[in-house]
Amino acid sequence: MYVKIDFNSDEAIYIQLRNQIIYGIATSQIQEGDNLPSVRELAEIVGINMHTVNKAYSILKQEGYVKLDRRKGAVIAIDIDKLQAIEQLKESLRVILAEAICKNISCREIHEVIDQIYQEFERG
Amino acid sequence: MYVKIDFNSDEAIYIQLRNQIIYGIATSQIQEGDNLPSVRELAEIVGINMHTVNKAYSILKQEGYVKLDRRKGAVIAIDIDKLQAIEQLKESLRVILAEAICKNISCREIHEVIDQIYQEFERG
DNA sequence: AGATCTGTTATACTATTAATATAACAGGTA
DNA sequence: TACCTGTTATATTAATAGTATAACAGATCT
Numbered sequence: 001m002y003v004k005i006d007f008n009s010d011e012a013i014y015i016q017l018r019n020q021i022i023y024g025i026a027t028s029q030i031q032e033g034d035n036l037p038s039v040r041e042l043a044e045i046v047g048i049n050m051h052t053v054n055k056a057y058s059i060l061k062q063e064g065y066v067k068l069d070r071r072k073g074a075v076i077a078i079d080i081d082k083l084q085a086i087e088q089l090k091e092s093l094r095v096i097l098a099e100a101i102c103k104n105i106s107c108r109e110i111h112e113v114i115d116q117i118y119q120e121f122e123r124g
Numbered sequence: 125m126y127v128k129i130d131f132n133s134d135e136a137i138y139i140q141l142r143n144q145i146i147y148g149i150a151t152s153q154i155q156e157g158d159n160l161p162s163v164r165e166l167a168e169i170v171g172i173n174m175h176t177v178n179k180a181y182s183i184l185k186q187e188g189y190v191k192l193d194r195r196k197g198a199v200i201a202i203d204i205d206k207l208q209a210i211e212q213l214k215e216s217l218r219v220i221l222a223e224a225i226c227k228n229i230s231c232r233e234i235h236e237v238i239d240q241i242y243q244e245f246e247r248g
Numbered sequence: 249a250g251a252t253c254t255g256t257t258a259t260a261c262t263a264t265t266a267a268t269a270t271a272a273c274a275g276g277t278a
Numbered sequence: 279t280a281c282c283t284g285t286t287a288t289a290t291t292a293a294t295a296g297t298a299t300a301a302c303a304g305a306t307c308t
Contacts, residue, residue, distance in 0.1 A: 019219050026222035049297045070254050085227035092220045095143050097241050098150035103209035107242050117221050118231050173268045194283050
């Protein structure tokens with residue numbers, strides 16, 4: 001699984017890292033039980049500091065995407081609290097849908113976009 | 125239209141301000157042609173600095189939600205570039221949908237949540 | 249036992265951003 | 279003229295992002 005950081009982005013490196021790993025899980029490039037590179041290893045690959053990787057991993061742990069083990073390092077382990085997950089989804093979507101409504105995007109158009117993205121993910 | 129700032133939030137004040145105004149437009153509490161309070165006025169109402177309000181207004185202007193006029197102040201004026209708007213929508217949705225897929229939320233469930241939020245907005 | 253890997257913690261430094269505080273300027277309005 | 283707009287400039291404080299070293303505790307392997 002490739003990890004690509006845009007150093008010119010205004011998005012924090014550890015956030016980019018977090019998002020890419022979530023993409024990786026969503027597209028099945030990495031799966032439950034797989035382990036991520038160690039913080040030091042990934043830091044060297046990407047060319048950033050160990051602590052920045054550690055921050056990304058800690059967030060992923062806190063959000064229930066990985067478990068951290070001294071032996072194996074970071075292991076993909078999805079902790080599903082579905083009700084809570086749907087609540088968070090709703091909260092995230094509110095801002096985005098408000099923006100869409102302002103821009104005259106219809107409900108149907110949003111559904112179409114959703115399906116498109118889903119297909120992107122399914123293709124990997 | 126009420127504006128409520130959570131000073132304990134980790135979200136920047138000017139972002140909260142921007143989002144609330146977008147909510148206001150989406151729910152028709154404020155409409156095309158309406159003018160927002162002046163930067164100094166809103167700053168006093170909310171209890172924050174003028175520049176923080178100005179930053180929010182500048183972003184809203186840049187994003188095509190308002191026009192700034194020396195006479196009337198900030199006026200709601202949606203600048204719709206729909207193709208671009210849909211592209212931005214897509215980009216915003218990718219991360220959120222990836223998270224949803226990881227959490228085992230189905231495509232159908234997302235569609236349902238979308239409809240729920242749409243109904244929320246329609247009710248005001 | 250000893251070397252080596254893991255995450256974890258601590259400390260320090262720099263750069264950037266968020267937010268505030270004053271102040272002034274230019275244009276429109278009454 | 280007085281007063282309202284947004285705008286710009288400058289300065290300060292606080293928080294965050296990222297880097298840099300260093301050390302510690304547990305697990306693994308030779």
